[in-house]
Amino acid sequence: MNTIRRVAIIGGNRIPFARSNTAYAHATNQEMLTATLQGLIDRFNLHGERVGDVAAGAVMKHARDFNLVRESVLSTTLARETPAFDLQQACGTGLEAAMIVANKIALGHIECGIAGGVDTTSDAPIGINETMRRILLDASRARTAMQRVAVLAKLRPGMLIKPSLPRNAEPRTGYSMGEHAELMAREWGISREHQDALALKSHLNLAKAYKDGFFTDLMTTFKGVSRDNNLRADLTIEKLRSLKPAFDRKIAPDQGTLTAGNSTPLTDGASAVLLASDEWAASRKLPVLAYLAFSEVAAVDFFEKKEGLLMAPAYAVPRMLARAGLTLQDFDFYEIHEAFAAQVLCTLKAWQDENYCRDRLGLEAPLGAIDPDKLNVNGSSLAAGHPFAATGGRIVATLAKLLARKGSGRGLISICAAGGQGVVAILER
Amino acid sequence: MKTIEIDQPASRAAMYLGALLSSRKHPGTISALPEVNYVRPRVVLESAHIADYARVCGFDQEHGVPITYPQLLTFPLVMAFFRSADCPWPALGTVHLANRIEQRQRLSPGDALRVEVRTGRLIAHERGQIFTLETQITRGDELVWVASQMALRLGVTNPAGPAFASELQANMPLSHQADFSAPGDIGRRYGRVSGDLNPIHLSALSAKLFGFRRAIAHGMWTKARALAALMPPEAVAQARVAVEFKTPLYLPARVSLWTARDAQDARFEVRNARGDKPHLRGHLSYH
Numbered sequence: 001m002n003t004i005r006r007v008a009i010i011g012g013n014r015i016p017f018a019r020s021n022t023a024y025a026h027a028t029n030q031e032m033l034t035a036t037l038q039g040l041i042d043r044f045n046l047h048g049e050r051v052g053d054v055a056a057g058a059v060m061k062h063a064r065d066f067n068l069v070r071e072s073v074l075s076t077t078l079a080r081e082t083p084a085f086d087l088q089q090a091c092g093t094g095l096e097a098a099m100i101v102a103n104k105i106a107l108g109h110i111e112c113g114i115a116g117g118v119d120t121t122s123d124a125p126i127g128i129n130e131t132m133r134r135i136l137l138d139a140s141r142a143r144t145a146m147q148r149v150a151v152l153a154k155l156r157p158g159m160l161i162k163p164s165l166p167r168n169a170e171p172r173t174g175y176s177m178g179e180h181a182e183l184m185a186r187e188w189g190i191s192r193e194h195q196d197a198l199a200l201k202s203h204l205n206l207a208k209a210y211k212d213g214f215f216t217d218l219m220t221t222f223k224g225v226s227r228d229n230n231l232r233a234d235l236t237i238e239k240l241r242s243l244k245p246a247f248d249r250k251i252a253p254d255q256g257t258l259t260a261g262n263s264t265p266l267t268d269g270a271s272a273v274l275l276a277s278d279e280w281a282a283s284r285k286l287p288v289l290a291y292l293a294f295s296e297v298a299a300v301d302f303f304e305k306k307e308g309l310l311m312a313p314a315y316a317v318p319r320m321l322a323r324a325g326l327t328l329q330d331f332d333f334y335e336i337h338e339a340f341a342a343q344v345l346c347t348l349k350a351w352q353d354e355n356y357c358r359d360r361l362g363l364e365a366p367l368g369a370i371d372p373d374k375l376n377v378n379g380s381s382l383a384a385g386h387p388f389a390a391t392g393g394r395i396v397a398t399l400a401k402l403l404a405r406k407g408s409g410r411g412l413i414s415i416c417a418a419g420g421q422g423v424v425a426i427l428e429r
Numbered sequence: 430m431k432t433i434e435i436d437q438p439a440s441r442a443a444m445y446l447g448a449l450l451s452s453r454k455h456p457g458t459i460s461a462l463p464e465v466n467y468v469r470p471r472v473v474l475e476s477a478h479i480a481d482y483a484r485v486c487g488f489d490q491e492h493g494v495p496i497t498y499p500q501l502l503t504f505p506l507v508m509a510f511f512r513s514a515d516c517p518w519p520a521l522g523t524v525h526l527a528n529r530i531e532q533r534q535r536l537s538p539g540d541a542l543r544v545e546v547r548t549g550r551l552i553a554h555e556r557g558q559i560f561t562l563e564t565q566i567t568r569g570d571e572l573v574w575v576a577s578q579m580a581l582r583l584g585v586t587n588p589a590g591p592a593f594a595s596e597l598q599a600n601m602p603l604s605h606q607a608d609f610s611a612p613g614d615i616g617r618r619y620g621r622v623s624g625d626l627n628p629i630h631l632s633a634l635s636a637k638l639f640g641f642r643r644a645i646a647h648g649m650w651t652k653a654r655a656l657a658a659l660m661p662p663e664a665v666a667q668a669r670v671a672v673e674f675k676t677p678l679y680l681p682a683r684v685s686l687w688t689a690r691d692a693q694d695a696r697f698e699v700r701n702a703r704g705d706k707p708h709l710r711g712h713l714s715y716h
Contacts, residue, residue, distance in 0.1 A: 189692055192604045241604040242704060244685075254607035254658035254686070 007102040008281050008288040009427065010112075010274040012397020013040035015222035016229065017269035017385035020121040023225045024268040029058045029065060032222065033118040034072040036270040039220030040114065044274055044286060047077040052110025054084035055097040056272065058118050059388035059418075060166055061088070062125040068118075091339065092297070092423030093117045094271060094392020095415050099295040099425065101275050111280040115396075116272030117389030123268075127164035168266070170418065172303045177418065178247035178340065180302070180309035182258050185342035186251070187308060188349050195262035195341035196240040199382045202338055206379025207233035214378055218397050230265055230385040262341040267385030271393025273400075289400035290411070294426040296320035302420040307360070310343045312422025313414040314350045318361050320424055328367040331426075332409035333402050334375045335395045338382040339416055344375075347414065377402065391415065392423070403429040430464040430547065435509055445626065458587045459551070462560050463515045466547035467506035476538035481622050486650060487609070487657035493664025494536040497653040499544070499574045500528075503564045504624050506546040510562070515548070518582045521627070521639065525648050526559060528578035529596075529671040534571060535664055542574075543567045549577065551590035558585035559593055597673055597710050601696050603687035605704060607658050611646050613681035619650040645677040651699050651709050655686055659695050665715045672711035684708065 015036050018024045024032065033056060041047060056069045065071070070084040089096045094117035101113035127133065135154050142148040169176045175183070185195070209215060210227055219226075232239075240261040247263070248256025281288050298316035300307040313336070321328060328351060336344045350356050351367035358364070378398055381391055392415060399411040406429075413425045478501075479494055488495045511520035536542075549561030559581050566574040616630030628635035629645055636644040652672050660668075678684065683702040688695050693716050699709040 191691055192606075193602075193689065196604065237602070241602060241687075244605045244608060252662070254609070256606075259605075 004106050005108060005277050007105045007292045008276050008278055009290050009292060009396060009400040010276050010281055010286050011040070011044060011289060012218050012271065012273040012393060012400065013043055014219055014271035014390065014394055014397070015039070015269055016219060016225045016227050017267050017387055017390070017394075018225055018229045019385060020266035020268060022229055023223055024120065025122040027120065027223060027268065028123050029061065029068060029118045029120050029270075030072060030075075032120065032268065032270040033058075033068065033116065034075045035220065035222050036116060036118065036272050037072055037078070037114065038076045040272045040274055041076055041078055042220075043217065044284075048079055049082075050079040051082045051112055051114055053101060053104060053113045054078075054082060054116075055087055055101050055113065056084070056116035056118065057086050057088040057093040057097060057389050058120075059088060059090055059093060060119055060121055060124055088389070089421065089423065090418035091337070091386070091388045091391055092415050092417035092421055093389035094394070095295075095396065095413060095423045095425060096297070096392070098273055098275065098292065098392060098396050099423070102292045102295070105275055105277050108277075112274065112276035114272050114274055116270065116393045117387075117391070118270035119387035119389045120268040121266040124166050126166075129159035129162050130164050132159035133164075170302075170309065173309075175250065176247065177309070178258055178263055179251050181263070181340040181342045182247040182251045182256055184308035184310060184346045185257050188346040190257065190342050190345045190349070192257040192262075194345055195257055196237060196259075198338070198341040198344060199240055199262040200235055200237050202376060202379045202382035203232050203235045205377055206231050206383035209378035214401070218401060228384045230267065231379075231383050258340055258342055262382065264339055264381045264386035267387045269385065269387035269390045271390040271397065273393050273396045287404075289404040290427045290429040292396070292425060293428040294320050294324045296323070296424050298422045298424075300420040300422075307420065308346060309420050310339060310416035311346065311350065312420055313416050313424055314347050314422070315361060316422040316424040317351075317412070317414060318357075318363055318367055320426065321367070324426055326410075326426070328370060330410060331370070331412045332374060332406060333377060333399055333411035334370055335380065335399045335411060335413045336375060337386075337391055337395060337415040338376065338380040339386065341382060343416055396425075396427070399427050403427060430466050431515075432466045432468060433509070434468045434470055435506060436470065439505065439509065441624065441626065458585060458589065459517050459558070460589055462517075462548045462551055464548060465510065465513075465515045466545055467509055469502065469506060469544040472502050472542050472544055474536060474538050474540045474542065478622070479538060485615070485618050485622050486653035488653070488660075489657075489662060491662045491664070492657070492660055494538065495653060495656070496530060496532050496660065496665075496668050496670060497649060497656060499536065499542070499566055500530070500576065500649055501623050502542065502544045502566070503546050503576070506544065507562060510546065510548070522583065524581040524583060525674060526554070526579040526581040527596075527671070527673040528576060529669070530574070530576045531669045532574050532665075533667060534568070534573040535666045536568075536573060540568050551588070552579070552593050553588040553590050554581055554593045557581055557583040558588035559590070595673060596671055597712055598696070599710070601689055603689050603696065603698055605685060606688040606697075607686045608683055608702070609654060609658070609686065611651070611654075611678055611680055611682045611684055613644075615646055615650060616644045616680055619647045623647065623649070625649075641677065641679075643679045646680055648674040648709065651678055651684075652711065655697055655699050655709065655711065656713065658686055659688065659697060659713055660715065668713065668715035670711060670713040672709055674709050675707040678708045
């Protein structure tokens, strides 16, 4: 029987994130993940090393990339004997990967591991037309040439120009993520002004972090890009106010509050973090940034019970706090993934709402407010962009470094994910 | 105060002939407005007409009787005043500067209402003389809807009354909320439903006769169209809305709606497509 060990976060690496169809328009998930892993390997001198496990994933994935992570590992200078696997939990992928690797380390199954994620919405997997696909499959099953001709005769030219495109929509509701977030903003009465203010703060905080050189040892340049190209350092509240709501047509025409400015754009990018046992870190003389102390996942019924699609972190956090014996105020940093400014603001409002905390979260008292100056202090997804599976790695590395710089403290991570899921964690030092 | 009851609104022809004839009036400065009250003792809200109005202005069925709809009921009274000897100025060339509406009770089709428009105050404006017309609508003993509109007669020197002061805060930070189109025929469509067939709204040609380069939208249409986007999707009981008309909206046009909202309150402007010139500024609150 092993004892449970602390899991150290040694460091992280990511490539700068790029808005969809910009700098990485022709980059594949494979290339981006490989470049990101190699950057991490270079930084911590892992050349030729057999790492215990590498877990990563992508939300938007080609069928040919079934072994995306292992193929990337094989393209790096890690030992070829390094195992790897793919996983996917929508926007929670990166943090879930870190949790799984961390758990293996905690249980002593491995000494070190890498967790990460990558996504591209530029190099999207376009499928052939669904009817056409079935005809082609039928044709491949045909036994005679005549049968094959008869099946193929059903093909129509129109099928070529109506491919099957990936959609950023919930299969059970047909609403896009933005439409769900708009519904939540309406339910919680989150104003446009608050959303724009949060978006502005994200950009200003990220710009300041770049200026301070915070990301220097968390990032490697890729395709000539050296910082997130969604960042607008000169963004103003007036510019944000000038944008028109983008997701209100089906929800409440002309009454929307979510715009392209206070929602994350589709983004390409990749991230990875290096996790290890204290012993492994000490043996390599690698300083520990922080420890991954707790994690929790939750899911909500956004379909029958009509809970907000992105409200699962509101459920996950109090459950994790109860296990950790902490209150919401016991943190020095809060990293709440900004899928939409409205998602962050709904979550914070929910934690202060007595009825919601009692009736939905089953709490005796509301979790209460947080100090807004501790929230996403180096910017978050609104400014950096949000390559779905890569966001977790970005946040873990950022928060771990924040804690390392502070010397000691505690940070909370909250990430919402498609399908009504939430992935949360606590980092300590 | 003199009260004039109008049971049957004048025919449109008579109304416009009157309006045109009223153009012969050329008063200078006046010291007081004659005190007169025009009354339609019984007007029944017709659902078909409300539906026509709602369609032209962009309201949905769920809005119920649009808050701006009762304004239409006052129109024959306002026109009667303009063509009467009691009104010092002609109808044409008097600018609708601002108006304020307060709905105190929810209205429903079939309601029998008493509509009164009386002369109000004189207010001095840097460009001429403002006078107000005060509307009140009652249902039985209940005051259900009140409004005040400010008309500006341009070019009156030494206007009487206290100096005009805007009730609406300018320079409020507003956010781009929506875009909508003001189609080329909206002046004719709104004219048909409202009865306000002022030629400046009807066609480029008729507008040119009165010094406008193209037809301009009715201010009350622009206001109603903005409110259609701002009102909650329900028949609210109480609401207030005040607007000031800033610049003419030449037709056809794409316009943008800018707002600052909280739960039951919206400050708003209808601006040009680029969002840098206001046509109308307003403040709405409801519960």
